[in-house]
Amino acid sequence: MSVTEAYDSAVAAGRLTRDPAQEGVLPELDRIRDALEHPVMTGFFRKTPLPVRGLYMWGGVGRGKSMLMDLAYSQIDVPKQRQHFHAFMQWIHAEIAAARKTGVDDAIKPVAAKLTADIRLLAFDEMQISDITDAMIVGRLFEALFAAGVTVITTSNRPPDDLYKNGLNRDIFVPFIDLIKDRMAVHELAAVTDYRQGRLAGTPSYFTPNDATARAAIAAVWQRVSEGHSTPLTLHVQGRTVTLPDYHNGVAAASFYDLCGKPLGAADYLALAAAVRVLILRDIPSLGRDNFNEAKRFVTLIDALYEARVQLICSAAAAPEYLYREGEGSFEFERTASRLREMQADGWGQVSS
Structure with a gap:
């Protein structure tokens, strides 16, 4: 079932109220679903799927971003992982600490390898950067994700340009913002109703x-x-x-x-x-x-x-x-x-x- 069909079904069952702003992002979610489930192959003997551009959904609270991401996640049948962004960062910090105990020169590399080993879709809820350490780690990890061909869908209350806004040494973080806008479609969910x-x-x-x-x-x-x-x-x-x-x-x-x-x-x-x-x-x-x-x-x-x-x-x-x-x-x-x-x-x- 497409994401649009799943949305229409939920509306018909009374679980959702139809919202034009929410409907506006459904084609992007269907694009990702179709491209992941029917990949275009490339490379030697055409064994490597072409990367699928992800999606960065942002907007005010209670507009349905998390609901739409979860709806898409349920309809995309590929190896995948879904995490709240803060829980994900907690896991990342624990993995980096464990890697450092092994004496590696770059503790982020084995964590990135572990993260990208078996998934094609990674879904994040409520992306927010408030610490320079997190800012630098996230930049490295996303580079590894995109290099490995992992598609990312994320939600945020802020547009990419406002991530880590006014943060310490923010200029170091700006290339990551450019990477997001290059490898992910950016879509504002400008719904009028705050359902929360x-x-x-x-x-x-x-x-x-x-x-x-x-x-x-x-x-x-x-x-x-x-x-x-x-x-x-x-x-x-x-x-x-x-x-x-x-x-x-x-x-x-x-x-x-x-x-x-x-x-x-x-x-x-x-x-x-x-x-x-x-x-x-x-x-x-x-x-x-x-x-x-x-x-x-x-x-x-x-x-x-x-x-x-x-x-x-x-x-x-x-x-x-x-x-x-x-x-x-x-x-x-x-x-x-x-x-x-x-x-x-x-x-x-x-x-x-």
């Missing part, structure tokens, strides 16, 4: 007091937006790893301790804000002199989320104005309380990235 936000419509965003009722309510929100799926999200930031325990399709869930009880800083929170569009934050305690360091991190986290217009859904010990009542920093917290109030407004975070 539809699942959050009318949902309260601030639950207090942080009792059993609040915990049950916030767990129900996570269940609704995650659709029962969850994987950890690991970010690589300036040589460190930051892990959120639950992640699905642009939505992350974590506790206050996960993000503010550990020695994280502005760079970590900026990377988090760039990687997610909705954050569900559980169990924000009362703040004061007894947890001053955690409170400072919380202020930095809220600033990063606010500037990136990430939607925040949280449970807390008290209303924003009463979270930080005494001690050093309570006066400065008034701005954070104001931002927390503003972030509860209808439509917050619905601006496309």
Whole structure:
């Protein structure tokens, strides 16, 4: 079945709502499917399939990019692999560390060889580059993938030219952007409807007091937006790893301790804000002199989320104005309380990235 036929079938069954922007990318997905399943052979005795140009789908959150990629992936019958980009980078870092222990001069080479050995299609969800180390590794790996004839389909909230935007030594990364545009068709999915936000419509965003009722309510929100799926999200930031325990399709869930009880800083929170569009934050305690360091991190986290217009859904010990009542920093917290109030407004975070 073609990808277009699979899409039409899902619409007819009521599982999808027909969307012109989504339909606009179906010919590209069918092109890839047909070319991979019916390859044009070349080389000595015509044993090598010609490379098939991949696809880079980008657009605002909740527009159906992941759904379309998964639909195509299910209809393409070749050796293949599908990974969330952050999970893929976590695997890559582990493989590079293992290769280095063997004493090789170039630890990326054996990892690239292992990755390209048995696949013809690699699908990535939510490509995002926030660290110079990841930027350099990804460039090398994609060169190896394309050289081996592997076709890549990826989704991203950003166009290729905005990957690792304003990053350290970004000029070193620019040739990789050119490689993407050369070896992959770039298609903006400019759908008007944010289907993910539809699942959050009318949902309260601030639950207090942080009792059993609040915990049950916030767990129900996570269940609704995650659709029962969850994987950890690991970010690589300036040589460190930051892990959120639950992640699905642009939505992350974590506790206050996960993000503010550990020695994280502005760079970590900026990377988090760039990687997610909705954050569900559980169990924000009362703040004061007894947890001053955690409170400072919380202020930095809220600033990063606010500037990136990430939607925040949280449970807390008290209303924003009463979270930080005494001690050093309570006066400065008034701005954070104001931002927390503003972030509860209808439509917050619905601006496309």
